[in-house]
Amino acid sequence: MHELGMLMNGVATLAANPMALLLSLVGVALGIVIGALPGLTATMGVAILLPFTFGMDPVSGLLMISGVFFGGVYGGSVTAILLKIPGTPAAAATAMDGFELTKKGMAGIALGTATLSSFLGGMASILVLIFLAPVLAGFALEFSASESFALAVFGLSIIASISGKSVVKGLIAGFLGLLIATVGLDPMGGFPRFTGGYTELFNVPFIPVMIGLFAAAEAFKSLEDPKVRLGMAAALGRIIPPWATYKALLGVVSRSSVLGIVIGIIPGAGSDIAAYVAYNEARRFSKTPENYGKGELGGVAACEAGANGCTGGALLTMLTLGIPGDAVTAVMLGALTLQGLQPGPLLFKEHADLVFTLFAGMIFCYVGMLVLGLGSLRFMGRILQMPKSVLTPVILALCVVGTYAINNSLFDIGIMLAAGVAGYFMQKWDFPASPVVLALIMGPMAEANFRRALSLSGGSYDFLYSRPITAILLTVAILTMLLPLVKRWRADRAAASGGGATGRAEPAK
Amino acid sequence: MSNAPVQGGGAGAPLSTKIANLVIAVILIAVAAAAIASTGDFPKTLLAADVGPARFPVIHASMLIVLSLILIANTLRMPTIVDDTPPVGVIGYVGVALGILATAVCLVAMAYVGYALATVVYMAALMWLMGQRSPLWNPVIAVAVTALIYVTFQSALGVPLPVGSLFE
Known part of the structure; x- marks a missing residue:
């Protein structure tokens, strides 16, 4: 194997460069x-x-940047699991089950599962990058606007699965998110929509809304019960999951890694989309889908393996075709160019030694992430031993500063606060927050690509069924949306007939 | 707050949840209707093959109205059950309201006095609100956390934090 030999040479070169x-x-x-x-x-x-x-x-420069990339995708899971603060958009998916596990006193195992799954997903993606890059690079070229639109619709179809107790409330949250996602500049004509004259609203304030809906809302909730205010947040417990437990998750991790790699290859789709799609597929294939959203390790494993699987996929198209898969690889593309390297097919021929040294370094980065991650979890978990009376103010201060840091804008803090108040009431009345975040990620992608595809086809809607990948993705999206609705409808009918017999629902006097 | 599934109307919900569902649905219908109305001011697209800037907002808002009407219908259909979860109480809601108010005051104060002063006072106020009333440790913790965040963001990562118009 040519690649294996080159990789061994890369390992040797890297070993001689301790810096x-x-x-x-x-x-x-x-x-x-x-x-x-x-x-x-x-x-x-x-x-x-x-x-x-x-x-x-x-x-050295490119590996340092790669380390930040890999660590950054994984790092979001730590605060998402411990505090329900998603450090990254992808971690918003991890928070759904991760924080529920923390509330059950299983924060340690959730963090350990997230770290192992991130490592496995990331390693799988780097191995695919090394051995299958030229083969898979062509796949990215099959994706035009219509396929990206279909992928966004497929992502949106997950809303039915992450709706929690009520599908109608989940769909309401999703469509509210889609409506909010239209705030800002029109993707085709640049006309400002629903901005009220505020230039700060020209782009959808996605991250402030996410921080508000998840972290601030949870912090506001902990202000309401005087009895829990002075108590400890939660216990950390065991960190590395028992082998029997993790062995059962290997199927989920493998499937999610593959999904993450494929989504990573698609230009414009990043780890946030990969995390949600992987979560939905894990739930779909699970024998206990009803446990998802209530603290299921499979949910955490799927999101993290999917998100980190995306890293290698995104690098693949960037290195082989010069097409960045997401925003991070777009910045990395600049880093490569500044180092005098031109990404594209010739990179592997003209700078093969350097490329395979980088690949060896990326494997080292993921091993380093595993060691640093597992080694620091006990320390990071000490956050949970803080009294809630200190932890909640720290969370809110981080929400304020973190939101400000995105655009150096106090206006964004106002958006975060408004979303926090909305999220508090949504939580109270069982309107799930995840569909809003998902809609904010997918909505702009769906609209922009639909309108682009429509323009490219001269106003004809044929692209919806004449392009194979688009047709398949849209069919799967329809099935994904309808199956949970049909299942829920049948379960409700069964419960209604059974409930009538057993009298479980007691009418008020 | 417990809440039963709303599909089919087979299971019930407490009266407070039913009232909340109805109020939220009405608010959402009003928001969606306002959004549809304001799309009337959007310009027509210059591209013959484009659907224009209003099409997607109108679709999303229309779906929101339909779903809100379904929620209203389901809520009115479902039986009322007795709520067995302990109520939050007035003191709990006052705590939440004060926390939200403190965050809003911190936001406004940050524009004038900058990050450091606003955050120290904000953190100390929140700790007091959460029952941590130590006159010594509250300011110490507030200053320490504020300084740690400042060092992490401003010094280590080079992310500028607000200085405040009074000190600029």
Whole structure:
């Protein structure tokens, strides 16, 4: 195998460059911190570190940036699980089951599962990048606007599965999110919609809304019960899951990793979409789908394996075709160019030694992430031993500062506060927050690509069924949307007939 | 707050949940109707093959109205059950309201006095609100956490925090 030989050479070259190894570990550690802090994303972390890499040799600089990328995607899960603060959009999916596990006193196992799954998903994606890059690169070229629209619709169809107790309330939350997602500049003509004259609303304030709906809403909720205010947040418990437990999750991790890699390859689709899609598929294939959303380890494993699987996929198209899969790889593309490397098919021919040294370094980054992640979890878990009377103010202060950090805008803090108040009442009356976040991610992607595809087809709607990938994705989306509705309808009918007989629902006097 | 499934109307919900469902549904219908009305001011698209800027908002808002009407119908159909969860109580809601108010005041104060001062007072106020009333530890913890966040964001990551118009 040519690739294996080149990889071994890369390992040898890397071993002779201890500074590159050290800087990649520094990158991973910084990435974990950046990912864990609300408002700071992997994209921002890579952009912040980019100027520091100018004076470094290409391997050290690029590995440090890769470390931030990988650590940043994983780091979001830590605060999502412990505090319900999704550090990254992908971690909003992890928070659904991760925080429920924390409330059950299983924070340690949730964190351990997230770390192992992130490592396995990421490693799988790097191995695919090494051995299958040229084969899979062509797949990205099959994706035009119509396929991206269909992918966004497929993502939106998950709303029915993550609706919690009531599908109608989940769908209401989803369509409310879609309506909010239309705030800002029209993707085709640039006309400002529902902005009220505020230039701050020209882009959908997605991250402030996410921080408000998840973290601030939870913090406001903990202000309402005087009895729990002075108590401890939760116990950490065991960190590394028992082998029997994790063995049962390997199928979920494998499937989610593959989904993450495929979604990562698609230009414009990132780890947030991968996490939600992986979560939905894990739930679909689970024998106990009813446990999802209530603290299911499979949900955490799926989101993290999917999100980290995306990293290699996104790098694949960036390195082989020069097409960045997401915002982080777009910044990394700039880093490569600054180092005098031109991404594209010739990169693997003209700089093969360097490329395979980078691949060996990326494997090292993921091993470093596993070691640093597992090693620091006990320390990070100490957050839970703080009294809630201190922890809640810290969470709210982080929400405020993290939101400000996105655009250096106090206006965004106002959006976060409004979303926090809305999220508090949504939680109170069982309107799930996840569909809103999902709609904010997918809504703009769906609209922009639908209208682009329509323009490309000259106003004909043929693209909805004449392009195979589009047709398949839309069919799967319809099935994904309708099956939970049909199942719920049948269960309600059965419960109604059974409930009538047993008299479980007692009418009030 | 417990809430039973609303499909089919087979299971019931407490009266407070039913009232909340109805109020929220009416508010959402009003918001969606207002959104549809304001799309009337959107310009027509210049591209013959484009659906224009109003099409998607109108679709989403229309679906929101339909779903809200379904929620109203389901809520009116479902039987009322006795709520067995302990009520939050007035003191609980006052705590939440004060927390939200403190956050709003912090936001306004940050524009004038900057991050450091606003956050120290905000954190101390929240700790007091949550029952942590130590005159020594509250300010110490508030200053320490504020400083740690400042060092992490401003110094280590180079993310600027607000200075405040009074100090600029």
